[in-house]
Amino acid sequence: MYIFKDALRSIGRSRGRNILIGIIIFVIAVSSCVALSIGEAAGQAKENGMEQLEITAQIMMNRQAMMSGQEDRESMRDALMNMEELSLEEMQQYAKSDDVKSFYYTISASLNAGEGLEAVDVSGNSDSEEDTSQESGQAEQSARTQAEAQGAAPAQEPGFDNNGNMQDAAAGGPDEGMRGGRMGMQGDFTVTGYSSDEAMKDFLNGNSSISEGSMFDENDQENQCIISSELALYNDLDVGDTVTLANPNDEEETYTFTISGIYENKETSDSAGSMMGNFSPAFYAANQIYTSYENISAVAETSQAGAEVTTDENTGMEFSTAIRSQVNGTYTFASMEDYEAFKEETEEKLGEYYTVTSNDVTSYEQSLLPLENLSRYAAWFLAIVLVIGGIILAVLNIFNIRERKYEIGVLAAIGMKKWKIAAQFILELLCVTFLSVILGTGVGAVSSVPVTNQLLKRQIASVETVSEEREQNFGRMPGNGFQKDQMDGAPGMGGGPMGGFGMGGGTAAQEPGNPAANYISQVSSATNFNVVLQLIGIGILLTVVSGCVAIVFILRYDPLRILSSRD
Amino acid sequence: MSILKLENVSYRYADGGKPVLNHISYEFEKGKVYSVVGRSGAGKTTLLSLLSGLASPTEGTILLEGNDIEQIDRYEYRSRYVGVIFQSFNLLPKLTAMENVILSMDISGKKQKNKKERAAKLLEKMGLSGDEMTRRILKLSGGQQQRVAIARALSYDPEIILADEPTGNLDGETQKEMIEIFRRLAHEEQKCVILVTHSPEVAKASDEVYEL
Numbered sequence: 125m126y127i128f129k130d131a132l133r134s135i136g137r138s139r140g141r142n143i144l145i146g147i148i149i150f151v152i153a154v155s156s157c158v159a160l161s162i163g164e165a166a167g168q169a170k171e172n173g174m175e176q177l178e179i180t181a182q183i184m185m186n187r188q189a190m191m192s193g194q195e196d197r198e199s200m201r202d203a204l205m206n207m208e209e210l211s212l213e214e215m216q217q218y219a220k221s222d223d224v225k226s227f228y229y230t231i232s233a234s235l236n237a238g239e240g241l242e243a244v245d246v247s248g249n250s251d252s253e254e255d256t257s258q259e260s261g262q263a264e265q266s267a268r269t270q271a272e273a274q275g276a277a278p279a280q281e282p283g284f285d286n287n288g289n290m291q292d293a294a295a296g297g298p299d300e301g302m303r304g305g306r307m308g309m310q311g312d313f314t315v316t317g318y319s320s321d322e323a324m325k326d327f328l329n330g331n332s333s334i335s336e337g338s339m340f341d342e343n344d345q346e347n348q349c350i351i352s353s354e355l356a357l358y359n360d361l362d363v364g365d366t367v368t369l370a371n372p373n374d375e376e377e378t379y380t381f382t383i384s385g386i387y388e389n390k391e392t393s394d395s396a397g398s399m400m401g402n403f404s405p406a407f408y409a410a411n412q413i414y415t416s417y418e419n420i421s422a423v424a425e426t427s428q429a430g431a432e433v434t435t436d437e438n439t440g441m442e443f444s445t446a447i448r449s450q451v452n453g454t455y456t457f458a459s460m461e462d463y464e465a466f467k468e469e470t471e472e473k474l475g476e477y478y479t480v481t482s483n484d485v486t487s488y489e490q491s492l493l494p495l496e497n498l499s500r501y502a503a504w505f506l507a508i509v510l511v512i513g514g515i516i517l518a519v520l521n522i523f524n525i526r527e528r529k530y531e532i533g534v535l536a537a538i539g540m541k542k543w544k545i546a547a548q549f550i551l552e553l554l555c556v557t558f559l560s561v562i563l564g565t566g567v568g569a570v571s572s573v574p575v576t577n578q579l580l581k582r583q584i585a586s587v588e589t590v591s592e593e594r595e596q597n598f599g600r601m602p603g604n605g606f607q608k609d610q611m612d613g614a615p616g617m618g619g620g621p622m623g624g625f626g627m628g629g630g631t632a633a634q635e636p637g638n639p640a641a642n643y644i645s646q647v648s649s650a651t652n653f654n655v656v657l658q659l660i661g662i663g664i665l666l667t668v669v670s671g672c673v674a675i676v677f678i679l680r681y682d683p684l685r686i687l688s689s690r691d
Numbered sequence: 692m693s694i695l696k697l698e699n700v701s702y703r704y705a706d707g708g709k710p711v712l713n714h715i716s717y718e719f720e721k722g723k724v725y726s727v728v729g730r731s732g733a734g735k736t737t738l739l740s741l742l743s744g745l746a747s748p749t750e751g752t753i754l755l756e757g758n759d760i761e762q763i764d765r766y767e768y769r770s771r772y773v774g775v776i777f778q779s780f781n782l783l784p785k786l787t788a789m790e791n792v793i794l795s796m797d798i799s800g801k802k803q804k805n806k807k808e809r810a811a812k813l814l815e816k817m818g819l820s821g822d823e824m825t826r827r828i829l830k831l832s833g834g835q836q837q838r839v840a841i842a843r844a845l846s847y848d849p850e851i852i853l854a855d856e857p858t859g860n861l862d863g864e865t866q867k868e869m870i871e872i873f874r875r876l877a878h879e880e881q882k883c884v885i886l887v888t889h890s891p892e893v894a895k896a897s898d899e900v901y902e903l
Contacts, residue, residue: 126797137785534781537745538843539770540798684745687781 127544131551145520146560152513153564156662159506160655161572166499170492179457181482183210183218189476215453223466225458228323231420233449234311234406238368238378243312243405244358311372312405315413317420318342323454337363337385344416350385354410371427373445379423381415424449494583510662517670525677532678533686546678550671561663569651693718694850694883695742700751702737711737717901724877724884726894729903735887739855742885743775744768770799774844776854780836782828788814788839789824792846799847813842834861852876852884858893870896
């Protein structure tokens with residue numbers, strides 16, 4: 125007990141030295157608190173976000189895996205042409221897994237305007253049918269995200285997933301004529317049929333809303349549909365009117381839909397959304413027509429039944445007059461664990477040519493990138509602070525012990541055991557450390573949120589600058605949604621390898637015109653009990669490390685020699 | 692029966708060096724004042740270091756009540772059995788006179804009630820005023836520091852009192868007072884008092900004198 129008492133008295137007796145040690149530990153504590161808080165904030169943001177994130181996933185075909193198993197280009201082409209896509213029934217079968225919370229699906233078809241109807245065309249081309257059918261893959265890839273934003277099936281051509289692997293949506297359904305070379309024409313409208321409200325992402329997240337009339341019944345089989353307010357205005361259409369849509373491959377084949385509602389879509393008025401329509405009216409948000417799955421499925425079946433298939437003599441490719449359509453199934457999961465279990469189980473069952481991917485998880489992880497980069501940087505900073513701080517403290521402690529050599533000699537000479545002397549010295553250091561850590565934690569806690577947000581802002585700016593520069597190097601407009609690069613590190617941050625092209629099919633949450641990712645740019649609280657505990661641990665660690673130096677010196681001292689040399 | 696006994700004790704500072712003490716055998720009993728005298732360099736302070744447990748003999752044994760002190764915990768021996776008054780006092784300069792005395796009591800681990808009161812009494816007995824007791828050591832004169840050193844040595848009531856030139860810094864009158872204190876400790880409180888000294892007065896006042 126007297127050791128503790130003497131330690132406290134000794135602190136008071138050597139104020140100057142202890143204030144100096146206290147300031148150093150205070151600086152270490154503040155730095156450590158901020159660094160740990162950044163790490164904690166990143167961890168919490170990820171955890172909380174994951175809890176709130178609705179995880180959706182799709183079963184995709186892994187074309188890359190399929191191609192890598194082939195010997196030459198010919199066999200690769202054959203393999204790709206003969207890909208066995210999953211049918212809706214198969215997708216529904218996998219949806220029975222206990223891990224799946226719910227399953228919904230959409231079918232999208234490309235249709236032309238029938239009599240009395242004209243697509244909203246922002247491209248300035250009147251012969252959109254001709255032009256759009258010739259559009260390159262790049263245009264379709266960018267435009268695809270527009271349709272995907274509504275939860276619709278992606279365009280048919282092979283795409284790349286977020287990992288840069290060539291993949292394709294494992295679409296199936298009535299339109300089997302879309303495989304390989306059996307290509308059809310691109311229509312003016314994308315008509316999407318939904319299995320449930322859950323599939324209508326834009327209506328769920330508020331991007332779209334019914335402004336007139338009502339939503340079609342998801343079980344409707346009487347060709348009810350909703351159209352955009354822009355399309356309604358352009359064609360002077362009202363609720364209750366009918367619209368006629370035609371097969372782009374056979375203008376004689378028409379289908380009539382009754383307008384049950386008109387919706388407003390925020391996308392139709394923004395410039396980026398308009399730009400997508402430059403490539404094809406079908407990709408312009410105003411030309412998206414929504415109906416029930418049953419209706420489009422029936423249209424596709426009818427079209428398929430009456431389709432003519434011809435073979436090009438020169439190329440040997442087949443051409444079908446059936447309407448282009450694609451079914452896309454989406455699985456939702458209650459937790460990350462469920463998603464991972466489903467992914468593992470399903471991929472094992474389906475083999476190497478299929479993969480389960482979730483754009484939600486990828487997008488969310490991407491949004492955390494600056495925060496995680498900052499967290500990594502903070503961890504290095506913490507390590508450096510601790511090493512340098514530890515060395516400074518150890519050196520100070522050595523000076524302290526040497527300065528108090530006589531005191532140690534006297535205490536040992538009058539019978540105080542060396543371990544008790546060492547304990548007293550460590551206690552002194554511990555008290556100073558404890559006080560400094562408390563003050564440092566307080567200051568660190570107050571400053572950690574603004575400091576973290578400020579650093580995060582710089583980190584995001586750095587990531588975005590690099591991303592934009594890269595886009596410009598490719599001659600693209602930054603943020604136009606063509607390229608969704610993932611940055612895994614900013615300059616000087618020791619980042620990892622660059623992410624692949626983020627152009628995968630499925631229901632990507634990204635929208636054209638938006639930044640590559642919605643980065644987490646703010647943290648509200650960072651210092652918690654866990655951080656305080658870690659800081660206390662750091663304090664004890666520093667005390668023990670520098671205290672060990674003291675112990676070594678004290679144990680080496682011989683009281684008789686100390687006292688004799690003083691005499 | 693002797694409380695402390697040196698049996699054929701030799702000490703040399705380096706292996707193979709000239710011995711400072713050579714085959715010495717002394718016996719010390721309770722209730723007596725002993726003086727160890729000798730010329731400078733005869734090994735008086737070395738003998739005191741051996742007796743206080745700060746050094747170990749290179750040859751021979753030192754027995755405490757028949758037990759070899761090499762077998763006893765040195766720190767316990769120094770903090771409980773012997774009270775040492777060093778020639779240069781070896782007080783802690785940042786502590787007050789009172790704190791120095793109380794610290795020794797704490798270190799001894801002996802259960803003593805009212806340590807502060809006991810320390811004050813001892814210091815008062817040594818002639819320090821209340822004000823002097825609360826002064827830091829460096830603010831006391833050499834004589835006052837020596838009194839504090841004696842009070843510290845007595846504070847935990849050891850059986851043996853060792854003093855290295857205890858009257859070296861004192862005037863004639865105070866020397867007499869100190870000698871009287873040591874004699875009283877031996878004769879009235881049955882302590883074994885061993886004084887290492889140059890002073891003929893001190894040697895003369897002792898019950899027994901060993902010459903190195």
